Amino acid sequence: MEFKINRETFLDGIQKTLGIVEKKTTIPILNNILLKAENNKIKIIATDREIILISDYDAEVSENGEITISAKKMYEMIREIQGETISFVQKNNIVKISAQRAFYKIPGLPAEDFPSIADDKDIPLYKIKGVVIKDLINKTAFAMATDESRKNLNGVLLEEGVDGVDHLLRMVATDGHRLALAKGLTSGPFLKTGKGIIIPRKGLMEIKKIIDENEEVKIGLHKNMFIVKTENTLLKVSLVDADYPDYKKVVSTEKGIRIVLEKEYFLHALKRMSVVSSERYGGVILSFSKGKLTLNSTNLDVGEATEEIDIDYDGEVIDSGFNVNYLIDAISVINKDNIMFEVGVGLKPSMIKQAEDDNYLCIIMPLKI
Secondary structure (H helix, E strand, O other), X not given: OEEEEEHHHHHHHHHOOOOOOOOOXXXXXXXXXXXXXXXXXXXXXXXXXXXXXXXXXXXXXXXXXXXXXXXXXXXXXXXXXXXXXXXXXXXXXXXXXXXXXXXXXXXXXXXXXXXXXXXXXXXXXXXXXXXXXXXXXXXXXXXXXXXOOXXXXXXXXXXXXXXXXXXXXXXXXXXXOEEEEEEEEEOOOOXXXXXXXXXXXXXXXXXXXXXXXXXXXXXXXXXXXXXXXXXXXXXXXXXXXXXXXXXXXXXXXXXXEEEEEEHHHHHHHHHHHHOOOOOOOOEXXXXXEOOEEEEEEEEXXXXXXXXXXXXXXXXXXXXXXXXXXHHHHHHHOOOOOEEEEEEOOOOOOEEEEEOOOOOEEXXXXXXXX
C-alpha cells in the first residue's frame, strides 16, 4: 500500500477514532485502526465492537492495500510531524510515514485480524439539521447516570413525537436525582419503531464529536444500531437493550410556584456559591421572599457564601435546598435570556425551563435542609 494525503485531513480523520479504540483490552487489534487505500480514497475504520466508525478521505493512492496500526501512535506522529502532505508506504506489515525530512517506521498488524465490518450501503437514512441533534445532546447529556451497572440510565432515550402538525425528536436523560428533556423539530419520522431507543453514553459522545451543527446529517436505524452519517463519516452505535423508566410520570406531576429569573445573573450567583462547595457537600439553600431571592452555601471545611437577587415575587416564603452543580448544569445549557423556575414546596421536585418555550426542561430533586 502506498499513498499521499493532506496532513490536516489525515490528522482529523485519525482524531475522530481516539474515543472509540479500546484503551484497555485483551484484544490488541482493537487498539488499532484499519486503513484501506483504493480508488484514490483512504478509508479509516475503528471499532470497539459496540461502536463502528468509517471515514473516507481523498488521497493520491499509488498502490492499493490495507493494514491496521495503533490509533494513538499514528495520531501522535501525524500531530508532531511538519509539512502539508504525508507520505505513507506499507510493506510486509511495516509502515513508513514521512513528511519533509521527518521519517517514522512502525509495525502494524494484518488487516485480516481486524473485526469484520459490514458496509451496509442500502440502509435508509433521513436528513436532519446537525444543530438539532447537537442541541438535544447538549441539553440532556449532563443528566445521564455515571453508574455503569444501571445501563438503561447510562445513556439517553431518543423518541419521536408530534406537536400539532410538527414532527419532533425528544431526548431524555436521568440519573435518578435529576431529569433533563429536550425537543427539536424535524422534517418527518425517522425511527419508525413505535417506541424510543436508548443510545449509550460513549456512543452519544462520539455522535456529538462528528456532527457539524452548520451542516445537515443523516440518521437511521439498522439491526439495533443507531446510524449517523456526515459528509465523510459513518458512525454506527449499538443501542442499549433495556427498558427506560416512564419519565412522563415525573414530568406531569404537580407544578410548583413559578418564578422568572434572569438567566445570566442567576447562573453567576450560583457559580459564586459553588466556590465554597466540596466533594463532601455541594448544597445551596434558595430562600424566596417578597421581591428577593437569597442564596446561601455553608461548608464547614471551606466557608460560607451569601448573595441576594431582586426578583418579581410576592408570594409566601419558600426555602429549598439543591445540589448547586445540578442547578448550574441545568441552567448553563439554556440559550435564552430568562428562565422559568418552578419551585417545589417541601421535598417535591423543582423544574427549570426556558421562559419563552417548552423545548427544554430539567427536573431536580431537592436536598433536605
